[in-house]
Amino acid sequence: MESFSGKVALITGGASGLGRLMARKMGTRGAHAVLWDINDQALAKAAEEIRAAGGKVSTYHCNVTERETIYATAEKVRRDVGNVDILVNNAGIVNGKPFLECSDEELRRTMEVNILSHFWTVKAFLPDMIKAKHGHVVTVASAGGIVGSAKLVDYSASKFAAFGFDEALRAELKQQRLNIRTTVVCPFFINTGMFAGVKTRFPLLLPILNEDEVAERIVRAVARGKERVILPAFVYTTWPLRLVPVKVFDWVVTLLGVNNAMDAFRGRHS
Numbered sequence: 001m002e003s004f005s006g007k008v009a010l011i012t013g014g015a016s017g018l019g020r021l022m023a024r025k026m027g028t029r030g031a032h033a034v035l036w037d038i039n040d041q042a043l044a045k046a047a048e049e050i051r052a053a054g055g056k057v058s059t060y061h062c063n064v065t066e067r068e069t070i071y072a073t074a075e076k077v078r079r080d081v082g083n084v085d086i087l088v089n090n091a092g093i094v095n096g097k098p099f100l101e102c103s104d105e106e107l108r109r110t111m112e113v114n115i116l117s118h119f120w121t122v123k124a125f126l127p128d129m130i131k132a133k134h135g136h137v138v139t140v141a142s143a144g145g146i147v148g149s150a151k152l153v154d155y156s157a158s159k160f161a162a163f164g165f166d167e168a169l170r171a172e173l174k175q176q177r178l179n180i181r182t183t184v185v186c187p188f189f190i191n192t193g194m195f196a197g198v199k200t201r202f203p204l205l206l207p208i209l210n211e212d213e214v215a216e217r218i219v220r221a222v223a224r225g226k227e228r229v230i231l232p233a234f235v236y237t238t239w240p241l242r243l244v245p246v247k248v249f250d251w252v253v254t255l256l257g258v259n260n261a262m263d264a265f266r267g268r269h270s
């Protein structure tokens, strides 16, 4: 298992939910945690927790929808903390409404936060990883990046893109024989609050996941260099299911309750 000791781990959306927990776990296992977020109050609180637990942490207000801000903040991190060894693209948003009820601005923002920002952060930090001959890029996608479902059209589009981004980047890094690892993370719903109100029809097969357990699985996967984290394992069954006719696939997914999961969605804005 690779150690976090002496590593710099940058986590976007590090102020709350999964990002906050991953930062705390990496920060208290020897990494210098660098948190980027737009929520300054939550950033300060997350940093306080890591310091209180004996970890090293730095925080930056960085809106990942702003490409130039990403590049400028990356430069500041390089100066203040040093080269980033582990980049975790975790910041994410969800509208949770039928496609036509989302404004153009909301749709654009989903793509800007959930996928375009990955382009800019990887452009900002990958060259240093190549020079250092090691590094790790973690993409927090979603089970919504494996199966599309109702009221998540923009979200699924962005998460399928994130899944593809990781896969193609991994291929390119391997082809170039670069010692840089990637991990893609595809969890079903987690109790962070981002998807507050969602329901699952078969909790034994598709449980609402516990945020601490998911964060622990991701951090361990990063330490082990594991390429893919899909939770729960039942989500894997959707891949062989793609071999059957689309009508059957759609019927099974609906039967599993996936297309009604968002019916009582409140999210963070309730």
Ligand SMILES: NC(=O)c1ccc[n+]([C@@H]2O[C@H](COP(=O)([O-])OP(=O)(O)OC[C@H]3O[C@@H](n4cnc5c(N)ncnc54)[C@H](O)[C@@H]3O)[C@@H](O)[C@H]2O)c1
Residues within 6 Å of the ligand: 012, 013, 014, 015, 016, 017, 018, 019, 036, 037, 038, 039, 042, 062, 063, 064, 065, 090, 091, 092, 093, 113, 140, 141, 142, 143, 186, 187, 188, 189, 190, 191, 192, 193, 194, 195, 268
């Ligand atoms: N919660 C779930 O059920 C679930 C399931 C699968 C995947 N995910 C993914 O996991 C990741 C983390 O989600 P979470 O549940 O911890 O959500 P969260 O809402 O608790 O955390 C997201 C963080 O991203 C930050 N953020 C949002 N927009 C930003 C921006 N423009 N610039 C910088 N920071 C920004 C928020 O301030 C917040 O701190 C997301 O990518 C999400 O899509 C979540």
